[in-house]
Amino acid sequence: MRSLIIVGILIFSNLLAADSWGWNQRKGVAPATDKLYIEECASCHFGYQAGLLPSRSWKKVMSGLDDHFGTDASLEPEDNQKILKYLVDNSAEKFTNYKRSKRINNSISRYSTPIAITKTPYMIKKHKQIPIKLIKQKEVSSLANCKTCHTTADKGIYRERDILIPNYGKWDD
Ligand code: HEC
Numbered sequence: 001m002r003s004l005i006i007v008g009i010l011i012f013s014n015l016l017a018a019d020s021w022g023w024n025q026r027k028g029v030a031p032a033t034d035k036l037y038i039e040e041c042a043s044c045h046f047g048y049q050a051g052l053l054p055s056r057s058w059k060k061v062m063s064g065l066d067d068h069f070g071t072d073a074s075l076e077p078e079d080n081q082k083i084l085k086y087l088v089d090n091s092a093e094k095f096t097n098y099k100r101s102k103r104i105n106n107s108i109s110r111y112s113t114p115i116a117i118t119k120t121p122y123m124i125k126k127h128k129q130i131p132i133k134l135i136k137q138k139e140v141s142s143l144a145n146c147k148t149c150h151t152t153a154d155k156g157i158y159r160e161r162d163i164l165i166p167n168y169g170k171w172d173d
């Protein structure tokens with residue numbers, strides 16, 4: 001009897017551990033997994049997860065790669081098509097079981113199509129308390145460099161406790 005109870009406790013605590021991991025993930029955004037996307041779109045900057053923008057934004061980004069934030073990031077048409085499909089299939093409005101995707105998507109007016117994640121109302125609101133000098137400093141340089149502050153950004157986790165701002169440290173508001 002006692003061993004049955006122990007086995008029961010072990011199974012239960014495992015379930016709890018597995019679920020708390022899943023829960024962290026669902027609070028963030030789904031991690032980027034597509035090989036081609038990572039290869040082509042995470043070379044100049046952090047590989048932003050598809051769930052950080054709605055599909056209409058990704059369509060706009062992918063149709064303007066020849067003039068992409070002042071650089072030429074154009075691709076072969078087949079690669080462009082493949083990456084666009086991946087981004088659209090995993091975009092913010094399709095991943096509403098992830099809390100951040102849902103919040104980002106809900107914050108954008110349906111009449112606007114931002115191409116920068118950092119220009120969406122949700123992101124502006126979440127970052128507005130950070131002193132400009134901490135963003136402009138050379139170790140960060142732009143809010144677009146998510147990974148310099150969010151140490152777990154690669155996993156799609158943007159929790160407050162994982163934030164470490166260069167030359168400032170932990171964020172505590
Ligand atoms: C040749 C370099 C280069 C490549 C390749 C590139 N980008 Fe960019 N991207 C940039 C630059 C530069 C910025 C502006 C970053 C900043 O504001 O600090 C940017 C910004 C972005 C932003 C907006 C970030 C924000 O919220 O401010 C998105 C979204 C983006 N890129 C998506 C993509 C996608 C998708 C691909 C692959 C098809 C891609 N990028 C490939 C250079 C590149």
Ligand code: HEC
Pocket residue numbers: 052100117118126127130134135140142143144145146147148149150158159160163165171173
């Ligand atoms: C200069 C450092 C810095 C950079 C760069 C940065 N963030 Fe943040 N981010 C923060 C801070 C500080 C907060 C506020 C946390 C709080 O008070 O809840 C935050 C909050 C967030 C939140 C909300 C988290 C929560 O628990 O409410 C998300 C999501 C997020 N950032 C995503 C991003 C993404 C995506 C990028 C890149 C496009 C980015 N951040 C770039 C520092 C940064």
